[in-house]
Amino acid sequence: MFACIHGPAANLAQIAADFSPWFEQTAPDTVVFSIDPLRRIHGTPQQIGQAVAQRSGDRVHVAIAETADAAILAARNFPGLTIIPNLGDLEVATLPLLPEDLSQTLETWGIHTIEQLAQLPETGIVERFGPTGVYLQRLAKGAIHRPLRIAQPEITYDDRIDLDHPISLLEPLLFLIARILNDQCSKLMSNAMAAQEIMIRLELEDRTEHLRTLRLPVPMRDSKALLKLLQMDLEAHPPQSATMALSLTLKPAQPRTTQGGIFLPAAPAPDKLELTLARIRGLVGEDNAGVPELLDTHHPHPFRLVNRQPQISSQTAIASHQAFRYFRPPLTATVDLDCNRPARIAASGVHGKVLNAAGPWRTSGDWWTTEPWNRDEWDIALTNGALYRIYCDPDRRWFIEGSYD
Amino acid sequence: MNPNAALTTTLGFRPDVQARETLPTGIASLDQIIPGFPRGAISEILGSESSGRTTLIHSLLAASTANLEICAYIDTDDSFDPVSAAAAGVALSQLLWIRCGHNAGHALKVADLLLHAGGFGVVVLDLCQVQPRIANRIPISYWYRFRRAIENTPTILALAEKEPLARSCASLMLELQRQKTAWAGAPGFKLLREVEIEAIPRKPVRPVKANFKAQATG
Numbered sequence: 144m145f146a147c148i149h150g151p152a153a154n155l156a157q158i159a160a161d162f163s164p165w166f167e168q169t170a171p172d173t174v175v176f177s178i179d180p181l182r183r184i185h186g187t188p189q190q191i192g193q194a195v196a197q198r199s200g201d202r203v204h205v206a207i208a209e210t211a212d213a214a215i216l217a218a219r220n221f222p223g224l225t226i227i228p229n230l231g232d233l234e235v236a237t238l239p240l241l242p243e244d245l246s247q248t249l250e251t252w253g254i255h256t257i258e259q260l261a262q263l264p265e266t267g268i269v270e271r272f273g274p275t276g277v278y279l280q281r282l283a284k285g286a287i288h289r290p291l292r293i294a295q296p297e298i299t300y301d302d303r304i305d306l307d308h309p310i311s312l313l314e315p316l317l318f319l320i321a322r323i324l325n326d327q328c329s330k331l332m333s334n335a336m337a338a339q340e341i342m343i344r345l346e347l348e349d350r351t352e353h354l355r356t357l358r359l360p361v362p363m364r365d366s367k368a369l370l371k372l373l374q375m376d377l378e379a380h381p382p383q384s385a386t387m388a389l390s391l392t393l394k395p396a397q398p399r400t401t402q403g404g405i406f407l408p409a410a411p412a413p414d415k416l417e418l419t420l421a422r423i424r425g426l427v428g429e430d431n432a433g434v435p436e437l438l439d440t441h442h443p444h445p446f447r448l449v450n451r452q453p454q455i456s457s458q459t460a461i462a463s464h465q466a467f468r469y470f471r472p473p474l475t476a477t478v479d480l481d482c483n484r485p486a487r488i489a490a491s492g493v494h495g496k497v498l499n500a501a502g503p504w505r506t507s508g509d510w511w512t513t514e515p516w517n518r519d520e521w522d523i524a525l526t527n528g529a530l531y532r533i534y535c536d537p538d539r540r541w542f543i544e545g546s547y548d
Numbered sequence: 549m550n551p552n553a554a555l556t557t558t559l560g561f562r563p564d565v566q567a568r569e570t571l572p573t574g575i576a577s578l579d580q581i582i583p584g585f586p587r588g589a590i591s592e593i594l595g596s597e598s599s600g601r602t603t604l605i606h607s608l609l610a611a612s613t614a615n616l617e618i619c620a621y622i623d624t625d626d627s628f629d630p631v632s633a634a635a636a637g638v639a640l641s642q643l644l645w646i647r648c649g650h651n652a653g654h655a656l657k658v659a660d661l662l663l664h665a666g667g668f669g670v671v672v673l674d675l676c677q678v679q680p681r682i683a684n685r686i687p688i689s690y691w692y693r694f695r696r697a698i699e700n701t702p703t704i705l706a707l708a709e710k711e712p713l714a715r716s717c718a719s720l721m722l723e724l725q726r727q728k729t730a731w732a733g734a735p736g737f738k739l740l741r742e743v744e745i746e747a748i749p750r751k752p753v754r755p756v757k758a759n760f761k762a763q764a765t766g
Contacts, residue, residue: 407616408615408616408617408669408702409666409667409702410617410618410667411618411665411666411667411668412667415665415666415667416665416667419661419662419665420644422661423646423658423661423662426654426657426658427646427647427648427649427651427654427658428649431646431647431648431649432644432645432646432647433644433645434640434641434643434644434645435628435630435633435640435643435645436630436640436641437630437631437634437640445631446629446630446631448645448647452644453618453619453641453642453643453644454641454642455616455618455641455642456639456641456642457639459610459613459614459634459637459638459639460637461574461607461610461611461614461636461637462635462636462637462763463574463575463603463607463636463760463761463762463763464603464606464632464635464636464762464763464764465600465603465632465742465743465762465763465764466602466603466605466606466629466632466633466636466762467602467629467631467632468602468627468628468629468676468677469626469627469628469629470627470677471625471626471627484736499729499731499738500738501731501733501738501739501740522740522764524729524740527597528598528726528729529596529597529598530598530729530740530743545627545629546597546598547598547740547743547764548597548598548599548600548601548602548603548676
């Protein structure tokens with residue numbers, strides 16, 4: 144059996160928690176809980192109801208019924224204390240989630256009370272109203288037995304260690320971090336969750352804080368992988384002084400669920416790839432590993448490198464286009480002109496007579512910014528057959544931008 | 549047991565290796581003379597400046613990304629041009645681009661990390677602009693290590709370079725030569741139109757050559 148408390152009391156959850164730790168709060172003004180475990184303490188349903196009503200005060204309604212939904216319906220419609228109510232005389236309109244069109248149809252049929260609705264043939268209800276009608280009729284019959292949706296307290300994944308002596312080396316610090324991570328990852332696993340973000344806060348000896356946040360591309364809960372990521376991040380961004388206390392917070396998220404296809408090619412596992420990328424970024428720099436992205440601009444370098452993992456995308460058409468290779472930085476060149484066209488070029492590793500030249504292609508832009516560009520471009524072929532793109536800036540300085548390869 | 553099989557077992561010879569799975573480049577004339585780039589092996593693409601090495605690399609990446617694979621481009625000298633790669637059909641969102649800032653040592657370490665991480669369709673190690681005196685100093689143990697890392701995987705390690713480096717560790721070696729450059733327009737108003745490239749298989753040696761054309765971008 145179930146008890147329902149309905150009313151304007153501010154501490155309904157607390158009242159319900161005094162009787163049972165497992166209660167459902169269906170609305171801000173309604174809580175429902177099972178009273179079966181209370182029989183040995185308080186006695187009969189009547190005595191339990193009186194105890195609940197006494198604890199709740201005069202302004203709330205208390206109802207005890209066979210099912211949770213019947214108790215809720217009774218508490219919402221009968222004042223004071225109601226024990227095993229007769230809901231048959233209640234109007235159909237008191238049923239929760241009653242659609243407007245269904246209410247009007249029942250009105251035209253002359254069905255006014257819950258008892259009348261309960262007596263209608265179930266087959267006819269299914270044919271005319273579908274699953275909603277069946278649910279309402281079963282509610283009217285008191286035939287819905289469902290488990291309570293228990294209100295769970297919010298689970299946090301954080302921990303803190305205060306140290307007796309400051310730690311200045313990374314290795315002993317990682318030992319402590321590993322201890323926290325192991326506990327928190329076990330907690331995540333037991334709750335079927337994973338970490339989307341890790342935040343580590345180090346309280347330092349010089350009374351400052353060192354805060355680092357790692358946003359993971361996919362939710363992870365492998366403590367070894369997370370520890371390695373934290374290690375590489377702290378190696379790249381070490382604290383300024385010794386650590387006096389550390390706290391670690393994991394932001395929970397639903398774990399990644401994927402289904403591989405037998406005919407799909409294998410791809411790097413995102414968590415493993417993130418670890419590899421962290422190692423690579425430690426080697427070549429934070430901004431030198433990622434995915435190329437084209438920009439909608441006429442700038443000579445209309446692309447950038449985005450710091451994220453590659454992902455499968457829609458297919459593009461394959462065509463045999465000549466590739467270009469940049470010289471970074473561009474090679475400074477000396478160019479001899481003949482009738483304002485390049486005739487000979489000399490630069491570090493590149494020199495020769497120009498056989499063919501196409502240009503000049505004059506481009507400019509971003510003159511409204513602090514980094515404008517303005518240049519005349521040429522495509523040239525040298526006597527050795529090599530093809531280059533060269534350009535001349537407004538100061539008449541020549542550069543080799545790259546080669547066609 | 550027949551004598552041949554007994555001899556093979558006794559002397560520890562490996563049985564005939566089955567034909568490797570390959571990835572065609574999408575260039576019809578080239579795919580006619582070689583079955584494609586062998587998976588689980590090192591392939592070398594050799595050539596001088598403007599010989600078409602990068603064009604062939606882009607075609608290989610385009611074929612791999614069209615196959616819904618993730619690829620990696622290890623850019624030793626920061627020379628990669630995403631615009632021409634996209635024009636060749638490379639799905640850029642499936643490409644991991646690593647700039648090594650003119651450091652060949654970092655490029656080799658990055659290649660090692662990526663090959664051991666696994667899961668890539670094609671890993672390109674671009675050594676085109678590395679000086680031969682530096683490239684020749686790369687210990688040969690790297691190439692054995694790389695070959696071992698990928699030998700039972702579908703990954704292709706493609707090296708783009710001026711001179712052969714992996715040598716005996718490579719399963720395919722293609723030498724590219726520029727044949728002809730086509731210009732459009734009248735003298736004084738020319739426009740680079742296309743380049744004809746010749747591919748010569750150096751390993752395995754084949755008495756045939758393939759010619760293909762690459763259109764100028766833009």
